Amino acid sequence: MQLEQLRQEIARIERRNIAFKASNSGHGGLADRGWQSGCAAIDDVLPHGQLAHDALHDFSTFRTRDTPAMDHFVLALLQRFLQTKEAGEIIWCQSHLNMREHGHPYGPGLKALGLAPERLLFVSLRKEHDLAFAMEESLRSGAVAAVIGEGAPIGFTASRRLSIACQEMAIPCLFLNTTNIYEASAAATRWRIAPAIGPPNAADLDGPGMAAWSVSLLRARGGRAHSGNPPWTVFWNDATYSFDLVSTAGNRALADRAQTRPTVRSAYPAGRIGKAV
Amino acid sequence: MERQYNNEPIVLVHSGVKGTRITATNKMAEKAGAVIGQMLNDARAACPEIHVEQSNEEADLDYLTRLGHWGMRYSPMVAIDGADGLLIDIAGCDHLFGGEQALISDFMLRAEAIGLSARAGLADTPGAAWALARYGRGQDLIAPPGKTLEATIDLPIEALRLEEKVLLLLRRLGLKQIGQLRTIPRAALERRFRSREAASSVQLRLDQLAGFIREPLVPLKEVALYREVLSCAEPAIEGAAIAMALDHLLLRLEHRLEREGLGARALTLTTCHSDGGYDGVSIVLGRAAREPDYIARLFGERLEGINPGFGIDLFILSADRVEKMSEAQQSLAANSLPKDVIPLIDRLMNRLGAEHITRLAPVASHVPERAQRSVPAMGGQVMGEQVPAWEIMVSRPFRLFERPEPIETIAEVPDGPPLRFVWRRLTRKIIRSRGPERIAPEWWREIGNGGQGPHDNRQSLLLRTNARDYYEVEDEEGTRYWLFRAGLYGVTRNGDAPQWFIHGLFG
Numbered sequence: 001m002q003l004e005q006l007r008q009e010i011a012r013i014e015r016r017n018i019a020f021k022a023s024n025s026g027h028g029g030l031a032d033r034g035w036q037s038g039c040a041a042i043d044d045v046l047p048h049g050q051l052a053h054d055a056l057h058d059f060s061t062f063r064t065r066d067t068p069a070m071d072h073f074v075l076a077l078l079q080r081f082l083q084t085k086e087a088g089e090i091i092w093c094q095s096h097l098n099m100r101e102h103g104h105p106y107g108p109g110l111k112a113l114g115l116a117p118e119r120l121l122f123v124s125l126r127k128e129h130d131l132a133f134a135m136e137e138s139l140r141s142g143a144v145a146a147v148i149g150e151g152a153p154i155g156f157t158a159s160r161r162l163s164i165a166c167q168e169m170a171i172p173c174l175f176l177n178t179t180n181i182y183e184a185s186a187a188a189t190r191w192r193i194a195p196a197i198g199p200p201n202a203a204d205l206d207g208p209g210m211a212a213w214s215v216s217l218l219r220a221r222g223g224r225a226h227s228g229n230p231p232w233t234v235f236w237n238d239a240t241y242s243f244d245l246v247s248t249a250g251n252r253a254l255a256d257r258a259q260t261r262p263t264v265r266s267a268y269p270a271g272r273i274g275k276a277v
Numbered sequence: 278m279e280r281q282y283n284n285e286p287i288v289l290v291h292s293g294v295k296g297t298r299i300t301a302t303n304k305m306a307e308k309a310g311a312v313i314g315q316m317l318n319d320a321r322a323a324c325p326e327i328h329v330e331q332s333n334e335e336a337d338l339d340y341l342t343r344l345g346h347w348g349m350r351y352s353p354m355v356a357i358d359g360a361d362g363l364l365i366d367i368a369g370c371d372h373l374f375g376g377e378q379a380l381i382s383d384f385m386l387r388a389e390a391i392g393l394s395a396r397a398g399l400a401d402t403p404g405a406a407w408a409l410a411r412y413g414r415g416q417d418l419i420a421p422p423g424k425t426l427e428a429t430i431d432l433p434i435e436a437l438r439l440e441e442k443v444l445l446l447l448r449r450l451g452l453k454q455i456g457q458l459r460t461i462p463r464a465a466l467e468r469r470f471r472s473r474e475a476a477s478s479v480q481l482r483l484d485q486l487a488g489f490i491r492e493p494l495v496p497l498k499e500v501a502l503y504r505e506v507l508s509c510a511e512p513a514i515e516g517a518a519i520a521m522a523l524d525h526l527l528l529r530l531e532h533r534l535e536r537e538g539l540g541a542r543a544l545t546l547t548t549c550h551s552d553g554g555y556d557g558v559s560i561v562l563g564r565a566a567r568e569p570d571y572i573a574r575l576f577g578e579r580l581e582g583i584n585p586g587f588g589i590d591l592f593i594l595s596a597d598r599v600e601k602m603s604e605a606q607q608s609l610a611a612n613s614l615p616k617d618v619i620p621l622i623d624r625l626m627n628r629l630g631a632e633h634i635t636r637l638a639p640v641a642s643h644v645p646e647r648a649q650r651s652v653p654a655m656g657g658q659v660m661g662e663q664v665p666a667w668e669i670m671v672s673r674p675f676r677l678f679e680r681p682e683p684i685e686t687i688a689e690v691p692d693g694p695p696l697r698f699v700w701r702r703l704t705r706k707i708i709r710s711r712g713p714e715r716i717a718p719e720w721w722r723e724i725g726n727g728g729q730g731p732h733d734n735r736q737s738l739l740l741r742t743n744a745r746d747y748y749e750v751e752d753e754e755g756t757r758y759w760l761f762r763a764g765l766y767g768v769t770r771n772g773d774a775p776q777w778f779i780h781g782l783f784g
Binding site: 065066068069071072073075088089091100102103104105106107108109110111112113116117118120121122123124125126130133134137138141143144194195196197198200204206207208209211212213 | 617618620621622624625628629630633634635636637638639645648649651654667668669670671672673674675676677678679701703708709710711749750751753754755756757781782783784
């Protein structure tokens with residue numbers, strides 16, 4: 001009980017200015033300043049059971065070949081966010097090089113994910129160097145619904161600046177690290193994404209299954225996540241537009257894979273994650 | 278460089294087919310007997326200690342252009358004339374300098390200060406000003422209004438800007454001065470020439486000189502109607518001074534634009550330097566605006582990029598593009614009720630380049646790479662134009678490679694995707710797949726530019742002319758790709774083996 005009180009105290013100190021703003025602007029408490037992934041297991045360990053609206057969230061992969069999976073996961077998460085926020089543009093910043101390397105965002109496909117392509121504004125940068133500038137400028141304008149940045153890590157100081165901008169303007173910022181360089185970051189949550197085999201598609205049993213990921217939440221400031229947590233395997237439920245846990249019981253492909261091949265997480269010692277953080 | 282030679286003879290030369298000729302001289306070289314157009318060897322014989330440098334016409338023109346921008350301090354209408362002249366239309370500008378005489382004196386002083394030996398002529402027509410500047414004598418280089426004919430009557434016929442062979446004929450006829458030409462009836466003069474063009478060129482030049490035929494100038498820079506000028510008593514060097522000057526000019530421009538209900542869409546700040554240089558910064562706006570604070574913010578850090586040289590003595594702010602501004606826009610900006618994304622787009626465009634801020638627009642095409650295009654975030658749509666809606670399509674990736682990347686396939690099967698493929702040096706094993714979805718090329722485009730594209734190679738030909746079979750595949754890790762085979766299994770339309778490509782990613 002005492003521990004719980006201490007936790008609340010810390011959370012209160014950490015988010016004092018936001019609480020102040022929230023009470024000023026007539027919103028409710030902290031509780032409705034975020035959005036849920038829809039997967040109870042993940043939401044449970046997040047502070048207030050949700051992803052904060054006004055924070056930087058950082059996503060990375062172990063291997064650059066997992067970048068498409070991370071992209072997809074973040075877009076799905078963004079889709080969840082946009083269910084709660086119907087107006088405003090989304091700014092997507094990345095370098096030219098990144099676009100060529102990972103493909104140009106494609107309208108028909110985004111539409112199929114449930115994202116409205118007309119709400120997206122793309123900033124393609126000549127220099128990777130301008131990434132933090134473009135993201136911060138977008139946040140500071142206060143005129144957008146969300147900001148996505150994609151590229152090499154921007155460094156701790158820049159991430160701190162972005163976090164502050166997020167807090168002050170109450171706009172979420174999602175950063176996708178497309179390299180396998182892992183740097184310190186001031187982000188409120190840090191995720192590590194790897195692809196996973198999803199349950200089969202009921203309409204087409206031989207075709208590709210539901211989109212699924214192996215998700216590690218390395219850090220959630222104010223929450224109960226830590227790098228030692230085993231990753232969740234979640235899939236995207238097309239019908240409800242939410243994440244759900246994959247159960248290995250009904251998923252032969254996943255069960256097979258678990259036996260024949262070590263999982264991504266166990267392929268790398270947990271210690272390395274801890275050190276890098 | 279020039280200074281070193283100030284007291285020694287120096288000539289610039291151009292090496293042609295018929296030997297090396299002199300193209301420019303300084304005063305000392307002229308005294309030593311060097312003449313423009315002379316062979317270098319002849320000049321060397323007369324004056325052995327002469328210095329020789331290669332002439333560089335490109336650099337000359339470059340410098341002349343810079344000088345032209347500098348000359349915009351006198352009037353926005355400046356034109357480059359030949360290799361060594363500037364034509365400035367000062368109509369309506371001279372009173373700012375205290376009259377024509379004062380303007381010319383100011384010009385000569387400044388030209389001397391930057392180390393140029395200049396001559397200036399001023400007249401009602403460009404032709405007469407040209408003639409006076411080059412062939413006028415003494416102090417009579419300004420032709421008073423309406424007295425063009427009188428002022429040019431004594432000038433030699435060389436002042437008419439005629440071809441050398443025409444001049445030669447006129448000289449043979451004993452005609453040496455413009456006044457003499459005018460006394461001869463036109464028809465009589467024309468009969469002397471073998472070609473009609475030569476005859477009419479004399480008449481044309483005479484008429485242009487007199488102003489019977491208008492001679493339009495081609496301005497170096499399009500003349501902006503809305504332009505504000507600020508000159509400094511002391512040359513400004515610091516960034517703070519530039520920002521202050523900009524604020525001042527923006528206020529004045531705002532007043533003018535406000536009176537006429539206009540807003541600017543593009544602005545340029547030009548700085549003229551005391552050493553004859555110039556610099557400038559241009560910005561574009563997503564929506565017409567005239568609020569000084571807002572525009573100053575867009576100039577922002579870009580002002581630091583201005584190199585003031587030895588000091589800026591004149592600032593010119595011009596609204597290069599203006600638009601009608603409705604009052605509704607004005608009040609919207611004042612209240613700022615719904616926070617608007619346009620100021621952000623403006624900021625990003627001016628810092629990163631307008632072409633880098635884009636949106637996606639659907640295109641009615643079934644070829645995947647043509648089904649969307651990037652349009653500028655601002656000003657792309659025409660008012661009233663129907664914006665096509667995005668169609669909902671199944672099996673489309675959310676990231677698409679603009680150019681499909683070839684992949685190496687292992688273990689192909691006749692009517693399905695390969696069992697394994699290599700993309701970016703990694704082998705991926707396919708465990709589940711869906712397809713094929715056959716997409717035929719757009720035959721009407723194919724006829725349009727069949728095989729004639731500039732970057733046409735075998736691969737793009739293969740992509741353009743063959744039907745594609747698309748497969749959505751998933752590898753053993755769960756990553757999903759969009760693959761296709763260009764050409765049917767075993768055959769293609771141009772006889773090559775079919776080739777596999779990756780076109781997009783599903784996650």
